[in-house]
Amino acid sequence: MMTEKSATPRRPKVPSLKRRTWWIVGIAAALVVALGAVVIAQPWASTETARVDYPAKPVPAPVAAPAIEQLPASDDFDWWTPLTPSDSAEFLGSSTAQGGQSALEIRSAGPQSESDPPRLQQSISVERGGNYTLSFWAKGTDVGENAIQVRLGPSVGHTTFVSLPAGTYDWTQMSLDYVSPTDSAKMNIMVTAVGQAGSALVDSFVATGNGSAVAQIMNSDLESHSGQVALANKSLMLAQGEARLSVGSRQFPTGDITWSIVDELGAAVADGTQKLKDHYTSIDLTELPLGFYQLNLTAALESGPQDRSTTFGVIEPYEGVASSSAFGTHLHFHGGEKRIDNLIGTLADIGVGHVRADVGWWATESAPGVYDYEAVIENAMEEYAKAGIEALQLPVYSNPLYDDGLTPSTPEGLQAYANFTNDLLNKFPNVGKDVEVYNEFDHTFNNGVCGPTPECYMDMLSVTSDYVKSVDPETTVVGPGNAGMGFKLEWLQKFFDLGGLNYVDAVSAHPYVQPGAPEKLAADLDTIQQMILTANNGESKPIWLTEMGWATKEGWVSDQSQADYLVRVMALSFGHGVERFYSYEAADSSLMDGDIESNFGLFEASTSFVPTAFVPKLAAVGQAQIAQQLQGKKFTVQEDAGENVSSYVFGEKKDATRVIWTTAESSTVTLASKKPVTVTSLDGGSTVVDSVKGMVTLELTGTPVYVAGSINLAAAAG
Secondary structure (H helix, E strand, C coil), X not given: CCCCCCCCCCCCCCCCCCCCCCEEEXXXXXXXXXXXXXXXXXXXXXXXXXXXXXXXXXXXXXXXCCCCCCCCCCCCECCCEEECCCCCEEEXXXXXXXXXXXXXXXXXXXXXXXXXXXXXXXXXXXXXCCEEEEEEEEEEEEECCCXXXXXXXXXXXXXEEEECCCEEEEEEEEEEEEECCCCCCEEEEEEEECCCEEEEEEEEEEEEECCEEEECCCCCCCCCECCCCXXXXXXXXXXXXXXXXEEECCCCCCEEEEEEEEECCCCEEEEEEEEEEXXXXXXXXXXXXXXXXXXXXXXXXXXXXXXXXXXXXXXXXXCCCHHHCCEEEECCCCCCHHHHHHHHHHHHHCCCCEEEEXXXXXXXXXXXXXXXXXXXXXXXXXXXXXXXXXXXXXXECXXXXXXXXXXXXXXXXXXXXXXXXXXXXXXXXXXXCEEECCCXXXXXXXXXXXXXXXXXXXXXXXXXXXXXXXXXXXXXXEEEEECCCCCCHHHHHHHHHCCHHHCCCEEEXXXXXXXXXXXXXXXXXXXXXXXXXXXXXXXXXXXXXXXXXXXXXXXXXXXXXXXHHHHHHHHHHHHCCEEEEEECCCECXXXXXXXXXXXXXXXXXXXXCCCCCCCECHHHXXXXXXXXHHCCCCEEEEECCCCCEEEXXXXXXXXXXXXXEECCCCEEEEEECCCCEEEECCCCCEEXXXXXXXXXXXXXXXXXXXXXXXXXXXXXXX
16 A cells, blocks of 8 residues: 555556456366367477466556546536536536535526526436426525526426526525426426526425325435546546546545555455545556456545545557447437547447437427437537447437328328438438438337338338438448347348348348347347348348347346357357447446346446546446457357357457357367467456467356467367
8 A cells, every 4th residue: 555645556466367257277188088179279389388377468668647637617416417518507516505415506607598508407207297396495696587497398498497586595495387298208307507697506306296206306415426526537448558547526626535446356456545636636557457447436525535436447449440340339318418429439449330329300300301400419420420430320210290290101201201311311421321220110119000010111111212322322221120039030031021122231130138148149140141042032131230238237137247248249140140230238328227228338327426438337348358359350160169169260360369158157178279379358358378288278158258379270160
């Protein structure tokens, strides 16, 4: 442990190779007969040597510390999303509270936009057509007339509101009545800055119906926020050799920061204590090797001790052109604009070259043929282009101007959908020409008169595909994007029989199998490839899995299993005809642990301890590693490596990389090799193994590893 005076953390311990998932043992050739599957490597002369463990790539030499990253002007509040940020409006945590330890303070130089003002917003569940009262407390200093408003409604433009009183006053209770729409089970609470306010404080929100609390508001007392201590990093996927964590406190210029780092197994690898200076300090982790870690931090501040923790990854950033990657993900715009901008850059760093993001038709076309894209959409498209990421445009679902707001099925509605799709593609030409026609047409989203059948989808697809390709023949049209669980083989067969392959450039699907393992998909993928060949006169079509993932939830799928399954399904998908794979999704949409739908992310939902980034799960580090391992390599062969063992080979000869695992509790495979073999764990920990008498043994589990080396594939297949 370092002393306070030193202000220099002790050198991180370099964790040994992760022994939780596998072991490597050199053995003599005489033991081969007693072992399971044997993979024979190309022979060459070698002398017997002992195993040597060291990182796959040397850690780069330390460089001069960059300037410490700064926290944003406004604080971040758990469960509350910042929207339409403005340099002249601040939302801050304040110790001047009506109840508890904290309240929300709004300072605004005004005036701001009335139609789309800077705000904090939280969506809560309500009964359709229900009567509600929202109560809260307010306190003001030099507040302008109608400057600060609390609004309720489905969107910022369709609300009822109450304005905080003008002037200077002590805490006063306020309330607002609201009748929820019959077509919506959500109510948005919005604290907005419209005009000038020296200091406006709000606290203690309560939503009631019929006199009792019926709608849960999270962080209703505004206690959980970033003002006391937070990380200022724009990404928690840190580059090896450059890893630093910027710690800041907006409220306090001084304080002691005590921290420790543990690896994936919980082993301590670094710790230290250092002082805040002018609100900031930086934790130097440049000697940490590739891996997945947790920071535990205590800030001794004037207000008292504050404990925080977060995970982070140390990675080798993807250096290729992002759009050349076969990996994609789905992105929802939760967490605020700055966070999303930074996440897009992080996705490129972990090898994600394609993003699928739905664009709401109802929110875009306000009058026939008049398209006005939401600011968050336009901003994201700009960030994709900067990061070298291509978008798979996803126009969804309906528009009240056509077919009574249902999924379109009339000629007028179908052509209007095609027109919107074409405009979407033309609006953002810098992010590619890929489009998926509708989302899960066979699912309950589809409330159209025609229904969810292949015949009805053909009506939509044919009109849309013909139209967008008449404008730009280079457009890549993707469909049908069926919903899980598993593949809808009968639905697909009917779609193929109707001529659907004439209108798509790639066949898409969402074959969820959670909470189960992914290996069952391999046979179905082979079947679909054959179905395509049969229906398409012997010609193949690419297969894109445009949604696939596992939600992390206690008693459902653990973070470890999510990472294992994602890497496994990626490898087996590429080995069974899939050209592009989109994980679902980039980040969780809610901090609520028990909700399945909200917890599919590679990253966790936004949290106030990290106001400008998302916290990675192990799956994010797994994504970064598989992108590095397979970069520039095509699938070569699926090896027969023994019962329960899957081994997919990418690349050839000395450049070959295997992704290998077992579906059993453990399995043993043997490599016959006279040259060193590099074995890399899911999170990047690597070992170069010298052969002992020409043999190396691997003990496998369900966590995939990567094995590099020149192996005789013909012998392996036998």
